[in-house]
Amino acid sequence: MVDLRQSRDVPQIMLSVLFLAIMIIACLWVVQPFILGFAWAGTVVIATWPLLVRLQRVLFGRRSLAVLVMMLLLILLFIIPVALLVNSLVDSSGPVIHAISTGAMSPPDLAWLNSIPFVGEKLYAGWHSLLDMGGSAIMAKLRPYVGATTTWFVGQAAHIGRFMLHCALMLLFSALLYWRGEQVARGIRHFAIRLAGKRGDAAVLLAGQAIRAVALGVVVTALVQAVLGGVGLAISGVPYATLFTVVMLMTCLVQLGPLLVLVPAIIWLYWSGDSTWGTVLLVWSCVVATLDNFIRPVLIRMGADLPLILILSGVIGGLVAFGMIGLFIGPVLLAVSWRLFSAWVNEAPEPATADNSLSEADDLDTHS
Template sequence: MTTLNRPRDLPQILLSVLFLSLMIVACLWIVRPFVLGFAWAGTIVIATWPVLIKLQRLLFGRRSLAVLVMTLLLFLLFVIPIALLVNSLVDGSTPLVHAISSGSISPPDLGWLKSIPMVGAKLYTGWHGLLDMGGNAIMAKVRPYIGSTTTWFVGQAAHIGRFMMHCGLMLLFSALLYWQGEKVAYGVRYFATRLAAKRGDAAVVLAGQAIRAVALGVVVTALVQAVLGGIGLAISGVPYATLLTVVMLFSCLVQLGPLVVLVPSIIWLYWTGDTTWGTVLLVWSCVVGTMDNFIRPVLIRMGADLPMVLILTGVIGGLIAFGMIGLFIGPVLLAVSWRLFDAWVHEVPPPSDDPEEVLEELEAQETAPESLHN
């Protein structure tokens, strides 16, 4: 029996692809306002899922009670502190932005340089010599760029309404994911298996490990160091402690550590004559500054080991692309992509350590057809 090959209906294929593309674009356009909140919630739920399971066991196996407790914990320990920090950042930075933009700021006199033994007088003379040679003109040229940069950073935190909307969506999606976490995870794995069989399922598992590594090893460590450092600043009487805590959180997220803020604060306390609280903050800074050496390795082992340059790029790029929420979503996206790329590369055997051996094998393959032909 002869089977005739039916010719492909090219217009039907093109119209089908076009229709599916339009449906996908329309769906993405509809859910676009919820994407960041859902991604944020997914990161938190994946990182804290073991805590939910333990709470459920303690609460007589009731998932509803465990979800309620976890949602309240997220609201008390995550949403409220971040909202307060953002409000403090905006309120505390407004005078600074106004001073820079209006041009009322000028180079400091630095009269305290004279009190430095041996080299103080030379430093003071050199500084004022620089000002006399055009330091004020340099400041006038640099001031617009400083003002624009500062205004941009504050503007990222100034969208409090949108940020709080994402916080509310994060709480809502977190509660839903806590409630139906197993079904959602199974659905994602099923979809990944449909796309790429076992490789797709493994990719989902690797993505979960990367998310947990970032959330626990980077974000949690930064939050702990920033909160403890902020407590030390507030107790020591350093002004603008809340605003400095925000700066410290950002410096910890980009792997610079809390000492970027704590060391100048210690110097300021000693300079103002408050040696007692300066010493207390110095000891407390030693504890907070070295805490990541013990916390981060323990937390990262719960997920996956990731390059620090990946985290740094994700934090800065996420902040520029998505605003304040990008501090958390940016590293997660890069970490997931890195884990999938790394797994794909290691699916083949590694190359030989000796480059000469590789060249010899290549020459042998090239000469083999010639010998067979002869």
């Protein structure tokens, strides 16, 4: 009997796989400078694609006009505010660096300690005794480290060139994706179908829904809370309200809430003697802190029908693992994995209830 099966050429298969791996690594190496900008552009375009479609309908069906309006909105919403923030951060850090470098920084008096009941006077006396025993020497030793740390942070914030490059790439890729979004989406879905059939196509669609859910439920909620909290800080007279607003935005994105910034501001207002604005900011902070309980679930459901705990876990884990872009990567990975796992499990029939299983087992024992 003749064996018609052809023998496999193992060296050829290994060399083919090695060649493909080398080609993939080389391509990733070439496009590495553009990956971050393209990733941000992809998330922005996916999240705002329904808005582009609505603008195109309003603007007489002209895609070019809709893309132009969307690019202007991106510049107004992202580029200009962040650039102004970085500029104000660098400018406001000048007096701090000057005070540290000239030795003008001295330990605070902390006179408000006297207002604390029962233990305030003891705390105030202990603090000044510490200063008399060597507080100036302690500050002199800490000043070089504080100055170096401050200079490092300001230097990191002053890398405007690299930041503007990523922003320019994001705008360029966003314009291209807005212009040819349907073709790009069709190509990605075609590749997913070729790779994993209908499940691959479903995974791509689910990834887009997860990105839109995060953009609506997490980012929009954080922006609303940060802006409202910043308005409260500015009206209450808290200094550096813009900087604290950005910090508040970061704490809201990582799901820590705005109270980490608002509570110290309230305490500072009361200690400075401005109890009226402290009370106003306290009431306003309670309103801002509870907004996410109402806004976030509704917006996430508008983006995708996914469990809230899945989205929030992906946001926090993605931020820890990948940085800011992980805000979208984390929920996408968890959502796609969860849906694929759920589809795989549902291919098997569900088990019978406990009562039916026990009765079947009893019948088998009786017949045996």
